Amino acid sequence: MATINLPLDGKIAPYVLTCAPIALARRQPKDFSRIAYAAAHVVADPLEDSDPWLTPAIDWDRTLAFRHRLWDLGLGVAEAMDTAQRGMGLGWPEAQQLIKRALAEAATRSDALIACGAGTDHLSPGPDVTIDTIIRAYEEQIETIEAAGGRIILMASRALAAAAKSPDDYIRVYDRILRQVRQPVIIHWLGEMFDPALEGYWGNIDHIAAMSTCLQVIEANAAKVDGIKVSLLSREKEVIMRRQLPPSVRMYTGDDFNYAELIAGDAHGHSDALLGIFDAIAPAASAALEALGNNRNDEFFALLEPTVPLSRHIFKAPTRFYKTGIVFLAYLNGLQDHFTMIGGQQSARSLSHLTELFRLADRARVLDDPDLAVARMKQVLAVYGVS
8 A cells, every 4th residue: 555754743654545445436416315516616727827816817627627527426516606715716707707617518418417606795895785785796696697597506695794784684685586586596504614704694693593584584485495505514503404494495414524414314304415525525425325325324324424534624623724625635636736726725724734634535535546646745745845
């Protein structure tokens, strides 16, 4: 097995990779008993002459090739979400291009599941931003996506979080938007651990009280809501909400800490999935979902549970920097030729964090080519002065 010297526990020590990678196998969504989206990252173009912190330079070929990889594994693509650095390097002008390009690629296939993020990120929060302004901003992005043939993931709005005076403002915005959409949407409740600007969303800092407002919106517009993605990193809160949803509305887990047990479900129901970690562990997620779809529950957990420590590490606080780990793993797996991110976000995690990620990825069996991963990890270590 491959061996590499890693800085672990404050000293350099040899680490022997021990786990055989999960084999890639082509699958389709119909092979799964759950709907499963992977929120996909974007690949930066390090050769373009631009200001990395200010102007996103995107390698469109590699970015779109990665979407085909997810579709080949049977996973859906949740496009232009926070995993794609929406609001942390990827602005609405670039997101529009990404959405249109991804939808065009999806149209070339018969098995491509895709939904796209619509928000208000082109609207800067401020004292002059009104509820009506926020509604118009949502309408603008929704119109763009629907005109391109896309389905909507209704993203949380920083502008709304800043402008809303009460839960009634949230109800007004969501009621207005949901009445207009052409197809049922997925609502995304993104917690403040992912984006501190969204603290107090739905008009209350207490998540259970906020949940009441969100459920009121869903119940009043159930025909226009396919489901809700909850990203609060709390199994208990997700289950509480899941059990109160209208029968026609899905719960899409966004819990990157507890997804295995939430997807498996209990006697009262289960969660479907819309997860950033599925970008990083796509082969394991695909194999596990196929096993679950064929009632091989023990195999489902055997495949997915080893990925949970990796996911908890990637999404550890400050959680908003999880994208760095997602892209680092894509680099280790040869899905891009460099460890560079838009917005310079490759610097958001320490060498110690990346080293532990490498070890956990081996144990989760998601290093597709261990020899390549070792070679690339050595290059990163060399940059930090570790030989």
